[in-house]
Amino acid sequence: MADFKSLDPLLHSQLRLAIMSILISVESAEFVYLKEKTNATAGNLSVQLDKLSNAGYIETIKSFKGKKPLTTCKITKTGIEAFEAYVKALKGYIGD
Amino acid sequence: MADFKSLDPLLHSQLRLAIMSILISVESAEFVYLKEKTNATAGNLSVQLDKLSNAGYIETIKSFKGKKPLTTCKITKTGIEAFEAYVKALKGYIGD
DNA sequence: CCGTTTGGTTTATAATATAAACTACTTTAT
DNA sequence: ATAAAGTAGTTTATATTATAAACCAAACGG
Numbered sequence: 001m002a003d004f005k006s007l008d009p010l011l012h013s014q015l016r017l018a019i020m021s022i023l024i025s026v027e028s029a030e031f032v033y034l035k036e037k038t039n040a041t042a043g044n045l046s047v048q049l050d051k052l053s054n055a056g057y058i059e060t061i062k063s064f065k066g067k068k069p070l071t072t073c074k075i076t077k078t079g080i081e082a083f084e085a086y087v088k089a090l091k092g093y094i095g096d
Numbered sequence: 097m098a099d100f101k102s103l104d105p106l107l108h109s110q111l112r113l114a115i116m117s118i119l120i121s122v123e124s125a126e127f128v129y130l131k132e133k134t135n136a137t138a139g140n141l142s143v144q145l146d147k148l149s150n151a152g153y154i155e156t157i158k159s160f161k162g163k164k165p166l167t168t169c170k171i172t173k174t175g176i177e178a179f180e181a182y183v184k185a186l187k188g189y190i191g192d
Numbered sequence: 193c194c195g196t197t198t199g200g201t202t203t204a205t206a207a208t209a210t211a212a213a214c215t216a217c218t219t220t221a222t
Numbered sequence: 223a224t225a226a227a228g229t230a231g232t233t234t235a236t237a238t239t240a241t242a243a244a245c246c247a248a249a250c251g252g
Contacts, residue, residue: 045200
C-alpha cells in the first residue's frame with residue numbers, strides 16, 4: 001500500500017519543478033533560456049530561481065554576455081538529491 | 097525534449113493528490129479512513145474534499161453509521177480522467 | 193537624443209494551504 | 223440525570239505561495 005511521503009514543497013511547484021527538470025539534464029542554463037522553455041514571466045522566474053538558490057538547490061552565476069547582464073543557473077548536488085527524492089516520493093502517489 | 101504541460105492545480109496539491117490516489121484504487125472510502133491514511137487534520141481534509149467535489153472529481157455521500165454521521169467518498173469518471181491526465185503531464189517533468 | 197528592447201528585480205495582489213475554533217451530536221463515567 | 227470526553231465533521235481566520243504588474247538600468251536603433 002502506498003505511503004504518502006511528504007513532497008518537498010520547494011519542488012512541488014509547477015514552475016520550480018520545470019526549472020529543476022531542465023537543470024538536471026543540462027550542464028547549465030541561462031535565465032532567458034529557462035524563461036522560454038518554461039513560458040514563465042521574467043518576474044515569476046526570478047522569484048522562483050531565488051527560492052531554489054536560497055535552498056541551495058541551484059547556483060546562479062551573474063556575468064555579462066557582451067554588455068548585457070547574464071544569469072546562468074546550475075543545479076547543485078543538493079538539488080539533484082532533492083529532485084531525486086521528490087520523484088521517488090511522488091511515485092508513491094501516482095503509482096509507479 | 098520534455099514539454100511542460102500545465103499541471104492541473106486541483107491535483108497538484110499534496111493532500112488532494114493523496115486523496116485521489118487512494119480513491120482511484122478503491123470503490124469508495126470514508127472520511128475517517130482518508131483522514132488516517134493521509135494524516136490530514138479533519139478541517140484540512142474537509143476543505144480539500146469540498147474542492148474535489150466542486151470540481152466534479154469526487155462524489156461525497158452523507159449518511160449515518162449507526163448514529164454517527166458518515167461521509168463516503170467516491171472518485172468520478174471525470175476524476176479518473178483528470179488524475180490520469182495529471183500523471184501523464186507530470187511524467188514530462190520527472191522524466192518517465 | 194528619444195523611444196524601444198533586453199535582462200532582469202521588487203512589490204503588490206490573488207490564490208492556496210493549513211490550523212484553530214466551532215458545531216452537533218454520542219458515549220462514558222459519576 | 224448530568225457532566226466530561228470523544229467522534230465526525232464544518233467554518234473561519236491566518237500564514238504561505240504563486241503570479242502578475244510595475245519598475246529599473248543599461249543597450250540598441252533611428
